[in-house]
Amino acid sequence: MRKNKFLAFVIILISVSFIACSSNNQGKKEESEQGVFVEKWDNFYEGSNIKFYYENPEESNLQLLKDKYKLSEVVKDGKDDFEKSLNLMKWINTKMKYSKGSISTKEDALSILKEATAANSTFSDKDFAIVYSQAASSLGIYARRGEYRIKNSQQDGKDSYYKVCEVWSDKYSKWIMLDIVSNSYIEYERKPLSATEVLNIGIDNIKANGIKDLEKYIKRLKPYLYSYTIEIDNNIYGMPKSNAFISYTKGSDMPEVRIEGGLIRPTIFVKKDTLFTKSPRVEYKNDNSDKLASLIIQKKNAIEGEKEEELAINVAAFKNSGNIKDYFISVDNKPWEKISMFKTISMKEGKSNIRLSEDGKKAIKEIILQYKK
Numbered sequence: 001m002r003k004n005k006f007l008a009f010v011i012i013l014i015s016v017s018f019i020a021c022s023s024n025n026q027g028k029k030e031e032s033e034q035g036v037f038v039e040k041w042d043n044f045y046e047g048s049n050i051k052f053y054y055e056n057p058e059e060s061n062l063q064l065l066k067d068k069y070k071l072s073e074v075v076k077d078g079k080d081d082f083e084k085s086l087n088l089m090k091w092i093n094t095k096m097k098y099s100k101g102s103i104s105t106k107e108d109a110l111s112i113l114k115e116a117t118a119a120n121s122t123f124s125d126k127d128f129a130i131v132y133s134q135a136a137s138s139l140g141i142y143a144r145r146g147e148y149r150i151k152n153s154q155q156d157g158k159d160s161y162y163k164v165c166e167v168w169s170d171k172y173s174k175w176i177m178l179d180i181v182s183n184s185y186i187e188y189e190r191k192p193l194s195a196t197e198v199l200n201i202g203i204d205n206i207k208a209n210g211i212k213d214l215e216k217y218i219k220r221l222k223p224y225l226y227s228y229t230i231e232i233d234n235n236i237y238g239m240p241k242s243n244a245f246i247s248y249t250k251g252s253d254m255p256e257v258r259i260e261g262g263l264i265r266p267t268i269f270v271k272k273d274t275l276f277t278k279s280p281r282v283e284y285k286n287d288n289s290d291k292l293a294s295l296i297i298q299k300k301n302a303i304e305g306e307k308e309e310e311l312a313i314n315v316a317a318f319k320n321s322g323n324i325k326d327y328f329i330s331v332d333n334k335p336w337e338k339i340s341m342f343k344t345i346s347m348k349e350g351k352s353n354i355r356l357s358e359d360g361k362k363a364i365k366e367i368i369l370q371y372k373k
Contacts, residue, residue, distance in 0.1 A: 034372050034373060035371075037371075037372065038369060038370075039368040040368035043269070043366065044269055047291070049286060049320055050321060051321060052232055052233075054235070054280055055133075056137075059237055063138065071088070074091045080171045081169055082192070085141055085176075086178075092132055095116055096116050097123065098123060100159075101122075103124065108130065109131040109133075125180070128163070129146075129180055133234065143165055144175075144231065144234045145163060145165055145234065146163070146177070149161045149224060151226040152256075160258070164195060165178045168280050169192075179221075182211060182217065184210035185209050187206065187207045187208075188207070195230075198228075199228055199250055203218050228247070230246055243266060244267070244268060245267045247269050248270050249269065266298065268294070286320060289320070290320045292319070298316075299312075300344055311346075311347040311371060314343070315339075315342060315345055316342040316343075317356055323341070326340060328358070330355040331345055331353065331354055348371065349373050351368055352368070353367075354367050
């Protein structure tokens, strides 16, 4: 089974991790006064040359999941792929009970559903998303787990994200967002919306199918609608092909650069939702279309036994679906330094300027981070 932990510099797409933070479930937030904040982010990825990976329905554990729970029977009355997706979502809500305070150590659908047989067991939105995505995949439905995130969440224990799923619908030729916990999906002008469409259109004038109290639902979901993030590799079983994420923010909204103990996630930030609309049925081909490299950073892990007194980050660069070598980094406007793989930077309190160049002369990307202890 795939373990959900950081794989240092060994993934196919991106080999460094982004400072990210997420906690579970929901609640009111206060703006943090400590952490790492973005002052400037001239580093948005503007291409579409990224390959996504989806679970294979023939994988042995997915076949076991399908057979054990007779999932073909669960969705048999669905007239099309979307109706089958809705039938499956309804079935999951008969098997699992949601509680915002639940914390599960299980990371796959079989283990979570086994746990669900215990009396008084409850599960988080993350657990619901895992079970749904794997159950859908076992039926040959393309599914991916997504995450809406709030603004200004830095500290452990904050309720900073809400997990949903998206399924690819051949009927509508698009991804459709399913709020598995609420057993619902969102429509606008009678058309089901994807997760990024919910961000772009807004939630005030929508219809939420399956929701009795729409006003209460909107009030609960709205705080999370600052950004939306998906995994590049949607597999849970088998060797991971990527540990990177794509995060979409709209308009002038800045990326959230977060730290949460132990959970380190590489994230590519975008302002266009092109990557989110890609059909999983179209075969990927690397066309080397990226014109510029981009920065990606990670919180440096302390060596075992070493006292971690200061925050340090590793900085690398990627282009056309992979890391590049022999590029240049300038920190706080110091002379360009040639980098073969990555550079470690000790963060000082206050602002840090990091620039990227491919020739050691011209800056092509720049970020400014403010570190508040």
